[in-house]
Amino acid sequence: MIEILISLISGIISGTGMGGGTVLIFGLVFILGVNQHTAQATNLIFFIPTSIMAIIVNIKNKNVDLKTALIISTSGIIGALVGANFAIKTDVVILKKYFGFFLAIIAIHEIYRIFLMYIKQKNTNNKSILKKIFLNQGPSLMEIDENDEKNDKILKEEGVRK
Amino acid sequence: MIIKLLIGFFAGIISGFFSTGGGLILVPAYMYILKMNSKKARGTAIFCILPLVITSSIFYYKNNYINWKLATLCAIGGTIGGFIGAKILKKLPERILNITFAIFLIYVSYKMINS
Numbered sequence: 001m002i003e004i005l006i007s008l009i010s011g012i013i014s015g016t017g018m019g020g021g022t023v024l025i026f027g028l029v030f031i032l033g034v035n036q037h038t039a040q041a042t043n044l045i046f047f048i049p050t051s052i053m054a055i056i057v058n059i060k061n062k063n064v065d066l067k068t069a070l071i072i073s074t075s076g077i078i079g080a081l082v083g084a085n086f087a088i089k090t091d092v093v094i095l096k097k098y099f100g101f102f103l104a105i106i107a108i109h110e111i112y113r114i115f116l117m118y119i120k121q122k123n124t125n126n127k128s129i130l131k132k133i134f135l136n137q138g139p140s141l142m143e144i145d146e147n148d149e150k151n152d153k154i155l156k157e158e159g160v161r162k
Numbered sequence: 163m164i165i166k167l168l169i170g171f172f173a174g175i176i177s178g179f180f181s182t183g184g185g186l187i188l189v190p191a192y193m194y195i196l197k198m199n200s201k202k203a204r205g206t207a208i209f210c211i212l213p214l215v216i217t218s219s220i221f222y223y224k225n226n227y228i229n230w231k232l233a234t235l236c237a238i239g240g241t242i243g244g245f246i247g248a249k250i251l252k253k254l255p256e257r258i259l260n261i262t263f264a265i266f267l268i269y270v271s272y273k274m275i276n277s
Contacts, residue, residue, distance in 0.1 A: 007236035011243020012250075019263075020244075021182030024236065026270045038229050040181035041222035045233035047215050050244045054208050063205030065198065071163065072170035072188070072210045079174020080214040084221035087179045093277075099180055100274030106186055107267035114260055 002032060007046060014050055021047065022103060029096075036096045040087065165195060170210070177211060178218040184211040 006027035014020025021043045028039040058064050087095060169191045177184030185207045192203035222228055 003232055003235040004239040007239030008243040008246075010236075011240035011245075012247035013263075014240070014244050014247060019182065019186060020240070020247075022267065022270065024240070025182065028232075028236075030273065034229070034232070037222070037225075037227045038232070041219070041227040042229065042233045042236050043181045044215050044219045044222060045228060046236045046240045048212070048219075049237050050240050051208050051212050051215070053241070053244065055212060058205035058208065061201075061205070063201050064209045065202055065206045066209075068166060068192075068196065068198075069206050069209045071166045072173070072206075073213045075167040075170035076174035076177070076184075076210055076214045077217050079171040079176075080178035080217040081174075081221075083175040083178025083180075084218035085178070086175075087181070087218075088221055088225050088227075090179075096274050096277055100271040100276075102176075102180055102183060103267050103271035103274065106183070107264050107271060109186070109190075110260065110264040110267060114257075114264060117257070117260075 006031060010046070011050060019106065020050075022106070025099070036092050036099065037088070040095075169195065173210070174214050174217075177214045178221070181215075181218060181222075184214055 007024060010020040010024035010027065012020075013023050024043050024046055025036075025039045028034040028042060029036060034042070055064075090098070169188070173184045173187040173191070176187050185204075188207035188210060189200075189203050192198040192206060193200060196203075198206065219228075
């Protein structure tokens, strides 16, 4: 039962576009006491059905650049062969530590993104920045990524109106 | 072309080694290096990761690291969760989620390094 609960939460987080895999691996290793290699293997199997659903939707919505995807996948498969081979040969304790460092890098990237969002909103309105963050108003991270220029324009217009 | 091949190779190594994180490399690479928009970057990334995941799965399978009972339970929960996540995506306070996720990552990396 706990397995389903952990994966349900990871699935929800994957659906919102953040790293569901990290949550799943964390839950399996620290809550269920699964070994790091098995947790990583479980994450791989977990990814397959979840991603197939997402891929179908993305192809329908024409959100896949097939030509680029083909090139990236080809060299990616070679990379995956190398990476998986290393992972299997790596000791569990060391693999865990590498994983920790990897997550720290992602955390720094995530904080950088939050910082960018903060700057964007500071430009719009100085006083209500906290209110905006917690009431979920203003442009979201994904939208900022999506079209920076468009957002700049909207923000400027808002500024003019105020 | 060479840049694309390098991006793919690097994402493959990360994805194969940690079994996660291919998307965390590919999405920013698509957006900042190949200048794709966010939606296309995400769509193309998930499309590229599937063959990488299948490739590394074979390795983990050959070395008997797959616990099928656990994997099946997780796949069921994950699929349902993914569906719920996609549905409620717009209703969730994204900023709080992002901040929580960053704090969570710092905590997990600390625990992993110290365990």
